[in-house]
Amino acid sequence: MPHALADSVPSATPKDVLAAAARLGFTVPEGHEEDYLALLQGTDRAAQAILAQPDYLPEVDLKRFPRRDVHLPSPDDNPLRAWAWKATIEGARTGLLKGRTVTVKDTVCVAGVGQLFGTDAFTDFTPSIDATVVTRMLEAGATFVGKAACENFSHGAGSFSSSPYGPKENPYAEGFSTGGSSSGCGALIGGGLVDMGIGGDQGGSIRIPASLCGCLGLKPTFGLVPYTGVLSSEPGVDHVGPMARTALDTALLLEATAGYDELDDRQLGAPRPADVPKYSQVVLDSRAATLQGLRIGLLVEGFSHKALDPNVDACVRAAVDELVELDAMTHVINKFASSQTRQGRQVGRRGVYINEYFDKVLPWTQEKYDKAKYYVTGTSMSAEYGWANYPLAYGRAMNLTRKLKDDYDAIFADVDVLVMPTVNQPARRHAPPEAAGITSNTAAFNLTGHPALTIPVGFTPPSPTDIRSAADADIKLPCGLMLVGKMWDEATLLKVADQYERAHDWKA
Template identity: 40%
Template sequence: MITGPADRHIRAAADYLALPLSEADIAVLQAEIAPMIELLGGLDAMVEPLPPVRYPRTPGHRPDPADDPYNGWAVRTEIIGAEGGPLAGHRIAVKDTVSVAGVPMTAGSATLQGFAPDFDATIVTRILDAGGVLAGKANCEYFCYGAGSHTSAHGVVRNPWDPTRSAGGSSSGSAVLVASGAVTMAVGGDQGGSIRVPAAHCGIYGLKPTHGLVPYTGVMPVDPSIDHVGPMTATVAGNALLLDVLAGPDGLDPRQIGVRRGRYSDAVAGGAEGLRIGVLAEGFGQPRSEPGVEELVRAAVDRLAAAGATVVEVSVPQHRTMMSVWAAIILEGTVQVAMLGNGGWPGITGLNQTALMRAHSAWRQRAHLLSAPIQTGLVAGHYLREVYGGVYYAKAQNLVRVARQAYDAALADVDVLALPTVPFVAPPLPTGRSRAEMSSPGFDPVVNTAPFDCTGHPALSVPCGLSEGLPAGLMLVGRHWDEATLYRAAGALERAGDWREWRSGGRSERVDPARPPTEDQASLAGRTV
């Protein structure tokens, strides 16, 4: 039950707001606030309109390391959906930021331990209604903050191709479960590249849809302007099929403005004939770019040309300045929405997750448990807001419009932009726990992915070969609401041959994720760093 503020609460608020209140002022304020709080007390007796939970389930369990050698699972469940439907026969995992009623949700953190949502996210209901089996929640980075795979409170997530390497983040578990064959499909979240980076590092298909195409209702937010969820799968057809189920308005997510659904599965077999592919010059030669990755990406584009596409070079100079724009949004947005806002944001007219907000607010009493990247981001975001008054966030959002127009202009002349998803293969996992090591790899993996979270363009990571025995990803970027063309190009590339046979650079020993791990690999996967 809500109660009015004590003296200490008013003094603390006055200090924070720089209000010169005397002891007499404090007493007056208490009297003025009391009737306002009494009005709010009426909410305690009111019942929130939450979506019904239709499919029976148990809370699930944490699997034994022997049954989860790459640590991809946060929770194993077995929620059976409708008897038939387009997803019948598919076992699907969702990122541990997606609400599943009665099943623990931690978002990779220690501070949310013990919390279970009270309703299913829209995308969970859609998966179950379509006949899918929800096999569990996938491990992810601590509050989704990081492009590595070593910050989760559940331990390190390891790459099936080489367990000493990063799986990419923050949807690390989703990618690993698909790449290792534990599930056929998964759902990830993406605010800077968190679907596409792990997809590239693990050799799977990962789509960040057009902003708003897939409802975010019931998913833990970071910043509403860059929040996305999307499919992660082993095949193009699987990706399109899952998007067919997930896409479309739900009437509860205010991010969904002017949504236009496509016929995604139908597009996969469309072929590359007549497509215009624009190779984005600024996506190459990035800091830490590896020649082997760039070679594989260009070779993949050549294969599309051989399949009938026209390939041209295009330039969008704003692509190289977008990291400054995205950094302002992710730093201040994370602080204001995901942390200080406890996962809620002002002005929302949809469905707020009040149970999550209550549970998440306890992070303040457990702040010592936050990961190093989250602590760094909190301090930086708070500093920007307090010292500069939110101006950098606001200016960044203004500049997003300029970048969106620049990409749109390029896409007026071509159907798809092509560039490396990540300019390098999966880096080694940290071997220690120093703050510097735990904060790696920083923003380097998202230099090509983060711009499209800001502008909202759909972007699909497609595996395009092995460099030094590790997967590389080609990113295809399309016009808003035109995921179908991305699937058309990706389907043509998939039919051009087995990407695992396309090599660049040296030929080192690799782990085939289709095979069960060896005893040594399973031991590595269970070890934390």
């Protein structure tokens, strides 16, 4: 039998043996209790030996990139409630992003800068690492100016679930949603308060706020941009990608951040940084050409959701005409997995684990759940119920995502780009009674991994249920068109976006 543990160190007891067996639905054979107790105490020793070691994390060059003026924004300095933290980090003296100001969604770690994660369930988490995308932006010459607020635990397609500051305001109409969960990025970039930024997308969370706030948002091919140093929802659908006001800036930011970082094990097929396509040059070179010969397909299902607003339909179809002239799997995967991640059950990955975050959030308490609000508690309850009653559903859903990808790849044998509305409604007022189908067009491509880019193509009035006075009918809310391309073919999407942008003033 293994040696007994020191009295000061927690050690398994016979009650722990019975409790573990009960959770498994297993009856310990008579006479084997001591054997299993010895096994659990061996687990104690192994776990405690690991936890006694210092964590091993990527180093941050604070001497080259010092963090200055780190502070929480005041209400006067945060009229859209879109900033989570303010700070200044000067990037390299030269590079692709020199002269550009950047932000990141508050899921992205920036060493020495606080991280709210859209919640006040805990309030004292400051990462000690920079996400790979942050390092790459700084090395490319960008100036980091702060972190953009997101929804509570990065969960929700609206912009009203964030606890610390309240709803983020649409830069085009006060009282209306920016979309989420990269809500702060949409407001800050669409409102002209920062040049560009990195959003996160598990079901549309880059493209929805970009569409509703009048900017571009690209969910890249799965794995093209490393997720290292970003708080996860579900590794199988996690994406980060660029948001900006022009196609060229979007291309520049993608070029600066894409490529295998030797840490993110999901980047199968991604080029090394030196081999990343020169997206910005591709865009510039394409300006001497036309879109003649490009095969554009309208995805019928993208225009057929019952919640599609007729003004959005008309706006997007008009944009498609101008170009010519020139959902069950997501529910299971996101709910079954994201809840397990929040419980600290991090398994199956060989990347960087952000353990210091879980040190703050665990153990969960009633107070933390109350502050996390319904999106988090609802997901947690759904996951616990789902895993207990449908343990095979997650694996089946993941397998079916490959079928969905194969189905889209078959379509791309005949077309170069698919188009559809990004969001089938205009921005809604905060906390509407319903916002049905807001992710109906975006979520599929988190599952298949295909790149999807939203571009602003015009304005629509609010939905009829959001018009409360005669003056409301004069409100104009941005409308986005989503371009979907072949795997690893971001270049075509960016060329199409740039051609449309240069030929049409979407604000007109």
